[in-house]
Amino acid sequence: MKALAMLTRREFWEHRNTFVVLPALIVAVLFTVMLLGIAYTPPSVNFSVQGNIPSYANQQQYEYQSDLTGTWATILVTQLQAADSETRSQYLSVGLRTIEGILSTILYLVTLSFLLNCLLTDRRDRSILFWKSMPVSDQATVLMKLFTAVIAVPLVYFAGILTLQVSWLILLTLSATGTDLSAWETVWMPAQLLSTWLDYLALLLINTLWCLPLWGWLLVISAYAKSVQLIWALGGPIAVVFAERLVSDRGHIKDWIMQHCTPITRSVDISDHLFSINMLSALIAGAAMVGLAILLRGRADEL
Amino acid sequence: MSTVIEAQGMSKSYGSFNALDGISFVIQPGSIVGLIGPNGAGKTTTLKALLGLIQFDGGLSVLGADPRKGRHSLMERVCFIADVGVLPRWLKVSNALDYAAGVHPKFNRQRAEEILASTNIPMNKRVKQLSKGMVTQLHLSLVMAIDVELLVLDEPTLGLDIVYRKSFYERLLNDYCDNQTSIIISTHQVEEIESLLTHLLFIDGGKIILDSAMDDLASKYGEVLVSPDDWPHAEALAPIYSRDLLGKKAMIFENLATEDLAILGDVSVPSVADLFVAKMRHNGGVK
Numbered sequence: 139m140k141a142l143a144m145l146t147r148r149e150f151w152e153h154r155n156t157f158v159v160l161p162a163l164i165v166a167v168l169f170t171v172m173l174l175g176i177a178y179t180p181p182s183v184n185f186s187v188q189g190n191i192p193s194y195a196n197q198q199q200y201e202y203q204s205d206l207t208g209t210w211a212t213i214l215v216t217q218l219q220a221a222d223s224e225t226r227s228q229y230l231s232v233g234l235r236t237i238e239g240i241l242s243t244i245l246y247l248v249t250l251s252f253l254l255n256c257l258l259t260d261r262r263d264r265s266i267l268f269w270k271s272m273p274v275s276d277q278a279t280v281l282m283k284l285f286t287a288v289i290a291v292p293l294v295y296f297a298g299i300l301t302l303q304v305s306w307l308i309l310l311t312l313s314a315t316g317t318d319l320s321a322w323e324t325v326w327m328p329a330q331l332l333s334t335w336l337d338y339l340a341l342l343l344i345n346t347l348w349c350l351p352l353w354g355w356l357l358v359i360s361a362y363a364k365s366v367q368l369i370w371a372l373g374g375p376i377a378v379v380f381a382e383r384l385v386s387d388r389g390h391i392k393d394w395i396m397q398h399c400t401p402i403t404r405s406v407d408i409s410d411h412l413f414s415i416n417m418l419s420a421l422i423a424g425a426a427m428v429g430l431a432i433l434l435r436g437r438a439d440e441l
Numbered sequence: 442m443s444t445v446i447e448a449q450g451m452s453k454s455y456g457s458f459n460a461l462d463g464i465s466f467v468i469q470p471g472s473i474v475g476l477i478g479p480n481g482a483g484k485t486t487t488l489k490a491l492l493g494l495i496q497f498d499g500g501l502s503v504l505g506a507d508p509r510k511g512r513h514s515l516m517e518r519v520c521f522i523a524d525v526g527v528l529p530r531w532l533k534v535s536n537a538l539d540y541a542a543g544v545h546p547k548f549n550r551q552r553a554e555e556i557l558a559s560t561n562i563p564m565n566k567r568v569k570q571l572s573k574g575m576v577t578q579l580h581l582s583l584v585m586a587i588d589v590e591l592l593v594l595d596e597p598t599l600g601l602d603i604v605y606r607k608s609f610y611e612r613l614l615n616d617y618c619d620n621q622t623s624i625i626i627s628t629h630q631v632e633e634i635e636s637l638l639t640h641l642l643f644i645d646g647g648k649i650i651l652d653s654a655m656d657d658l659a660s661k662y663g664e665v666l667v668s669p670d671d672w673p674h675a676e677a678l679a680p681i682y683s684r685d686l687l688g689k690k691a692m693i694f695e696n697l698a699t700e701d702l703a704i705l706g707d708v709s710v711p712s713v714a715d716l717f718v719a720k721m722r723h724n725g726g727v728k
Contacts, residue, residue: 144543151536152529265529268580270494271521272544275513436512439494 145282156248157291161298175210176309211313219319226328237302245295249287253356256283264440276436288346345401350424352399357431445623449500460486462647476627478644484627488595520584524596530569553586574605594626635713643720663702664693664711671705682719693719
């Protein structure tokens, strides 16, 4: 267990900039924007919002218009206090999920980049000879890189999301001070932070499985390619889709690939995905690709 | 105690190139073996095979195990230093110690820190901030803090200046060689390790062309500085190597009795470097 933990620590030493510094910077920038929100007073605001609120299992239309004055934060607090509790939750969820969306998008790109390169860079710089001189199995090496990419790093980004969401609510609390309704009723209770976070963590685990073919494929390319790994990574699926089109116009394989390259979001019903043949096929294909990556790693040498 | 390494008919090809051509050799416990050969002779391929880093044909037993099966468990008993550039450049010195302590059950962190304290390597620097010599010292410090049965060194001092090279081998000799650990060293700088070695393996074109204990060299090889008058007689004895030296010829003979050679002049044991050149030329490898 100590050795496995060390393998994850080693990834954080190597990728400190994208695993730790980048989310910290994004948190700092977004927090600064929030501070401007409580400090900046626009001359007048025609508050006009309409559209869909992405909700867990359904979607609702909302529309609101009003001329308001005050800082951005006090305007929002005023709107929250004027709304009923359900609408408050929906307004706040837009903000909370925007924070989540920004960091999750960057996390997705960081994960793709890491998995595509993690078994290639040490062959390029010859440090594979050092890593393989240690009593660490190829299985442990590959599986802990996968664990780092899809569990450990997302938890760091989740800590950033959590920090920003709490900070945002604290800033709104400051703006709600002295108003008729308490900050608890205006901000904290309707925000439903705990369930928001639990939903996020559940999605994180489900996406680990749902996208396993993608993670596995990137590991295979990383372990196999000597260069132009991005072309290999894209070329394989494109070739498969092209081959499918030659023999059939149904596009099942194309749809399957597209589905498992895209993490599940809150807007879909998770249970439809979790217990499905589609998920089972993803697990089988993903496990096969991770197994292939382990095999390739065992035969890997310096470039 | 059983053998440390036993290779039987090991072969490895890269396309049409035969890197190893059915080599066989045995290494006994406590040996310090020099694996000597020109570039492309198969030295690194042999060492990588010993470490389970490549696939190959033939039989190989390292500490009683086949390195192709379960490299990671073998690495608990074997240490390896490739040439100077294999420590990751982003790794901090302190992290290197943390890592070894985390994954290697036989790593003694205190010992590594003591060894590093005797160098001028700062713990908070990254590998990319160290000189080549310091990187080698760091790697050797890590390895010397691991209690293993076999140490494999592949050109460990390549590209280092003479000061670092001497320091490396002195440290290896004084702090590591204990008659328990076997060491196999591949290097071009034959003169610097000659005094360390107990056994010699010359390799060329993927074949072992000399496999001898250092103590047996005197009975197998003789070098004589032959005067011009004796050249016809000496040539008749079929020297494996001859070079001009101060108006005479220094000739190396193989498997001839000392008394047969003594009539040509004073007989000495050839240096490993001279023997290496002699065997390479005799084998047609070096012109």
